[in-house]
Amino acid sequence: MAEYKVKPAFKGYRGFPASSCISVNQQVVHGIPGERVLKEGDIVSLDVGVIYKDYYSDTAVTVGMGRIRPELQRLVNVTREALYKGIAQARVNNHLSDISHAIQSYVESYHFSVVRDFVGHGIGKFLHEEPEVPNFGAPHQGPVLKEGMVLAIEPMVNLGSWQIKITDDGWTVETLDGKPSAHFEHCLVITKTGPEILTQYG
Numbered sequence: 001m002a003e004y005k006v007k008p009a010f011k012g013y014r015g016f017p018a019s020s021c022i023s024v025n026q027q028v029v030h031g032i033p034g035e036r037v038l039k040e041g042d043i044v045s046l047d048v049g050v051i052y053k054d055y056y057s058d059t060a061v062t063v064g065m066g067r068i069r070p071e072l073q074r075l076v077n078v079t080r081e082a083l084y085k086g087i088a089q090a091r092v093n094n095h096l097s098d099i100s101h102a103i104q105s106y107v108e109s110y111h112f113s114v115v116r117d118f119v120g121h122g123i124g125k126f127l128h129e130e131p132e133v134p135n136f137g138a139p140h141q142g143p144v145l146k147e148g149m150v151l152a153i154e155p156m157v158n159l160g161s162w163q164i165k166i167t168d169d170g171w172t173v174e175t176l177d178g179k180p181s182a183h184f185e186h187c188l189v190i191t192k193t194g195p196e197i198l199t200q201y202g
C-alpha cells in the first residue's frame with residue numbers, strides 16, 4: 001500500500017487496529033494480525049481494502065497452508081465458486097436477492113452453511129454503503145439492480161453451523177461450533193452487458 005501510495009481502508013475504521021484482516025481456521029472474518037504461528041493444514045482468510053482517489057475497494061481470499069484436508073479444500077473451492085455464482089446474478093433488472101439466493105443454493109448443495117450475521121455491501125466513497133448484500137434468501141426480492149451500481153459480494157461459508165460469535169477482542173468473528181470457515185470477496189460494477197469485477201487479481 002505504501003509502495004503504490006494508497007491508504008489502508010481498514011486501519012482505524014471504527015477503531016480496527018490493523019491494515020488487513022487475517023482470519024485462521026474457525027475464524028470467519030475480522031481477525032487481527034499478530035503473533036500467531038501458522039502451520040501446515042491451516043486455512044487462512046486474507047481480507048484487504050484500500051482507498052484510492054477517495055474511492056474504496058474491498059477483497060478477500062482464503063488459502064491453504066501447504067497440504068490441507070480434502071474437506072477443507074472442498075470448503076475453499078465451494079466458497080470461491082459461490083462468489084462467482086453470486087456475481088453472475090449481478091445484472092441489470094435482476095433483484096438483489098438473486099445474488100443472495102445463488103450463493104446460498106450453491107453452498108447448501110454441498111451441505112455447508114452461509115453466515116447470516118455478516119453480509120456484503122455497496123461500496124464507493126465509503127467502505128460500507130447501501131444496499132446490504134446477504135448471502136442467503138429467496139430469489140426475486142429486494143431492490144432491482146441498475147447499471148452503475150457497485151457492490152462488494154462476499155460469501156462467508158462454514159463447514160458446520162452458520163452460527164457465529166465475536167471473541168473477547170471485540171473484532172474477531174469465529175464459528176460457534178469451532179469448525180473452519182472460508183471467505184471470498186470481490187467488488188464489481190454492474191454494466192449494461194453484465195458484472196465487471198474491479199478487484200480481479202492473478
